[in-house]
Amino acid sequence: MIKLKELSEKQDLLAGGHRLCAGCTASIIMRQLMLASDYDMIFTSSTGCLEVATSIYPYTAWKTPFFHSAFENSAATTAGIESMFQSLKRQGKIPKDRQIKFVAIGGDGGTYDIGLQALSGALERGHDFMYVCYDNEAYMNTGIQRSSATPMGASTTTCPAGTCMPGKKQRRKDLTAIVAAHNIPYLAQASPSHYRDLMEKVRKAFSIEGPKFMNIIAPCHRGWRTKIDEGIKLARLAVETCFWPLYEIEEGKVNITYKPKEKLPLTDWLKMQGRFAHLFSPGNQHIIDTLQAQVNKDWESLLERESKK
């Protein structure tokens, strides 16, 4: 059980004073994750907003060991750290009962795109670690360029909505499904709006040996062109519209951890975001229709996968 009172008494392992934007959900996600755990943890992060803003020499916000190496190799870096741990343990240089949780973090760029190979490799090799993708749906650190996680129709700096092009043409990649195809013991989608769900997933993941994966939606007001204080609301709407279903796959079994009582129309979420503003102009309704149809289809297929268990 996640108890707010208990959490409020725990030490924050990500110190305040870091330089993420006010209203950034990446740090909220990290703090939820860290608060969920009672284990010693070692983190790596790919290059991106979170890393750049939390570790600016001579300062660091990390009260745990932290390693930023490069953009595409968070999974490979953690694989190395974890391998050293296993080696030293096997050789008796570290006590046999010593427990450390290894967490590799990446943005969507560092995970869906440039880091996909390293992630896939580390999952396949079966390292005992958890990979966490905070998915803000674009390369935010370098100025809001599209990634393969950017939804269709979104305007970014490399697929700007113009007079001829209505934002990103392609639909987003279903990374969670790609990870599921690795047949790892545990993976989940989560949202900081549903923090109990997120934290329970972290706890479950940490109780399982082997590779684990969490994909967490991370609204970004700079990139999504929204109000500064609406990050959590946007995360909630992503869930309530079924754009970002909360589910887990444990040993191949799909379990939807939250089902909206009433699935809200996607436009409730879209209309809050400047990156989709052009979709509401005349002539672009079909893009909204396509997006809604995709969400419906994906949700139906998820329900079906769940029913098969």
Next chain:
Amino acid sequence: MRKKVAMTGNIAVANAMRQINPDVCAAYPITPSTEIMQQFATFKSNGKVDTELVTVESEHSAMSACIGAAAAGGRVMTATSANGLALMWEMLYIASGNRVPIVMTVVNRALSAPINIHADHSDSMGARDSGWIQIYCENAQETYDSLIQATRISEAKNVRLPVMVCMDGFIISHSIENIELFEDEEVKRFIGEYIPLYPLLDTKNPVTYGPLDLQDYYSEHKRQQDEAMFHAGDVILRTGEAFEKFSGRGYGYFETHCMEDAEIAVLALGSAAGTVRTVVNELRGKGVMAGSIKLRVFRPFPAKELADAISHLKALAVLDRCDSFGAFGGPVFSEVRSCLYDRPVRPHVTSYIYGLGGRDLGLDKVQEVFNDLKRIVDTGHVDKLATFLTVRE
């Protein structure tokens, strides 16, 4: 009891690795270095090493995992060649910049395109500014010996830098030589226990590696890295001396042959050095004042010591198994020539690019180079600064 055993360069490397017994190895196959990891995997499979072998999905991940493992706090080794080293390029700088000790065998091979799997220094020469110590070896024994020394050099407290031990693909990696293997215990004693510095696994004392380092600190950190390279020079010499006591084989920055009274000489790295020495011996038999230098340590570059050893010459040729396209001569040539600039007396220095993509360097070709040097001394004039040797023009 030490044993003399016939084995290829690659197997000698694998044996050095077995005796060093690193805590983690992460590697990816590429010709001609593949056999090292295959042999090492066999050692692992039969319980001869304690190593955690990480069979990664690319060389980029190999180096990334090595860096993570080294920062975690233990001994780390790997091996690669050519395209594999090129794919690691980004990570080479991250390894040295984080000051993590890693020892990597580079089995030198040509870079694509066109694809070619044979000996060529274009791979490691491309990494010469990456902050790695670079040691070039003439034969399997030297490679074996150098790996054992490299472990100590890399881990020295005032160095903490990664080391590349380079040997020529196929020419050394796949040729069988009689090499002397130490006893496992001797190697263990020589390299000593690994002493971790700021290990990530020490969660009680959390450290951050790889923060954003801006205008206010980056220069100082790079300056410290340069200082570490400077210390490495000294540590390399001391380690070479200690190794001599222990093995009878001494190692320094470079090795000279008939240099005291030489008037003309050829400088080369790696397996070519033996060919050059043979020609020098022939020429000495004919009364020609020839000599040769085998440069072993290219990073840190032993500028002063090398200049002391060669400035008395009348003419010197530098052989490069690698071109630096658009420069005026090969990379080793440029630095050797440059280190002589401040000497009041200095030889003419010319550049020869040879042996690309594994092309053989015959005795006749080295003889040609010495003929050129003689002509330069006789005429006092250099006709051609940079020449392609072993090529059809």
